[in-house]
Amino acid sequence: MKESRKTPELLARIQRMWAAKWKMKSISENVGVPASTIQQWLRPERAVEYRKRKWAKESIELRNARRAANPGSYGGKKSENVETQLTAERLRKQIPLDVRTPAQQLMGEPIPGRRALDKLDAKRAQRLGVRR
Numbered sequence: 001m002k003e004s005r006k007t008p009e010l011l012a013r014i015q016r017m018w019a020a021k022w023k024m025k026s027i028s029e030n031v032g033v034p035a036s037t038i039q040q041w042l043r044p045e046r047a048v049e050y051r052k053r054k055w056a057k058e059s060i061e062l063r064n065a066r067r068a069a070n071p072g073s074y075g076g077k078k079s080e081n082v083e084t085q086l087t088a089e090r091l092r093k094q095i096p097l098d099v100r101t102p103a104q105q106l107m108g109e110p111i112p113g114r115r116a117l118d119k120l121d122a123k124r125a126q127r128l129g130v131r132r
Contacts, residue, residue, distance in 0.1 A: 006041060014038055 010031065017027045028035040040047035096113045098105070112118070 011041060014041065018042060 010033075014027055014031060014033075017030070022030075024035045024038060027038055031038070040050075096111055098111055100109055100111060110116075
């Protein structure tokens, strides 16, 4: 369909066809304007209602899709959220406190105790039975 603007001549032509009992699809093909646009031009009061209904329907469908994708955040099983929070809390406790200076953070130095060499030293000490 070609793009067209609503002109008085075009609107009069569409109204004549509509009055002559042409089908919307036939008018659309003859004039080159989408049928939904013609409906909005012929009945502007219904266009507002249509947009409201369409928006409401889409928003309900979108909300239902979100609920289906993520049930825990929309009043789903609260136990899942609690378990996730407890797991996250437990894992956060394993990360040592970041005592690096801003310069060390900027340069990407690892947190003391989390460096690869620290882990290697701990494994060696464990193998040798040495306590730190």
